[in-house]
Amino acid sequence: MDALKRQAAAKALEHVRDGMQLGLGTGSTAKHFVDLLGEKVAAGMKVVGVPTSEATRIQAEQCRIPLTTLDVIDRLDLTVDGADEVDGALNLIKGGGGALLREKIVAAASDRMIVIADETKWVDALGRFPLPVEVIPFGLAATQRMMAKAFAEGGVSGQMVIRKGKDGHVFVTDGGHWIIDAHLGRIADAPRLAGLLNPIPGVVEHGLFIGLATTTVLAGAQGIRVIERR
Numbered sequence: 441m442d443a444l445k446r447q448a449a450a451k452a453l454e455h456v457r458d459g460m461q462l463g464l465g466t467g468s469t470a471k472h473f474v475d476l477l478g479e480k481v482a483a484g485m486k487v488v489g490v491p492t493s494e495a496t497r498i499q500a501e502q503c504r505i506p507l508t509t510l511d512v513i514d515r516l517d518l519t520v521d522g523a524d525e526v527d528g529a530l531n532l533i534k535g536g537g538g539a540l541l542r543e544k545i546v547a548a549a550s551d552r553m554i555v556i557a558d559e560t561k562w563v564d565a566l567g568r569f570p571l572p573v574e575v576i577p578f579g580l581a582a583t584q585r586m587m588a589k590a591f592a593e594g595g596v597s598g599q600m601v602i603r604k605g606k607d608g609h610v611f612v613t614d615g616g617h618w619i620i621d622a623h624l625g626r627i628a629d630a631p632r633l634a635g636l637l638n639p640i641p642g643v644v645e646h647g648l649f650i651g652l653a654t655t656t657v658l659a660g661a662q663g664i665r666v667i668e669r670r
């Protein structure tokens with residue numbers, strides 16, 4: 441599986457040109473991309489990156505990839521990131537690693553977003569992977585009630601679990617928030633559900649990435665498939 445992730449990352453690297461401003465994703469697949477990009481930079485390629493998490497920032501610094509922020513530059517040419525699920529419209533579930541907020545800010549500031557994944561991430565409908573929703577701890581029960589209402593209106597339901605870290609304590613994101621993983625099963629209309637979650641005050645962001653990915657690179661046993669958004 442790790443070899444497939446690296447193959448997808450290598451394919452995405454073919455889209456990187458000298459002088460590009462890049463969004464650098466988070467997770468085990470994006471980690472390969474940052475690694476390979478580091479090799480290109482060591483060989484003389486000139487790029488600048490905006491990391492989507494503290495973990496990626498640390499990795500990119502170790503790889504000596506020059507970094508900047510969206511306070512300094514206003515647009516990115518390309519973001520390369522992983523995903524937990526990708527559907528046929530290239531809508532995504534992201535946030536399995538807890539980086540969804542910065543990932544979405546960076547993706548939204550990018551002209552293109554290439555999603556890199558092994559073929560197990562390709563799904564008919566999003567939702568088997570629990571949907572991460574980043575929330576403010578204050579008033580959590582009220583937020584959860586509004587989320588349950590949004591789920592009902594969006595035609596889904598399921599358990600909401602506050603994410604814990606490996607140490608057993610509540611997982612805290614880079615932004616200082618918590619994550620609720622919503623076990624919804626099958627989201628028939630992901631764009632509609634995204635629209636229902638957006639206005640909830642205690643929801644900082646959710647892991648439905650609608651209309652952001654322009655390309656998906658899927659690596660499988662049979663080879664690599666590149667799927668462009670229609």
Ligand SMILES: O=C[C@H](O)[C@H](O)[C@H](O)COP(=O)(O)O
Nearest residue numbers: 467468469535536537538539
């Ligand atoms: O918060 C984490 C990100 O959205 C990741 O890109 C996503 O969880 C996929 O990670 P991985 O490549 O490790 O499966």
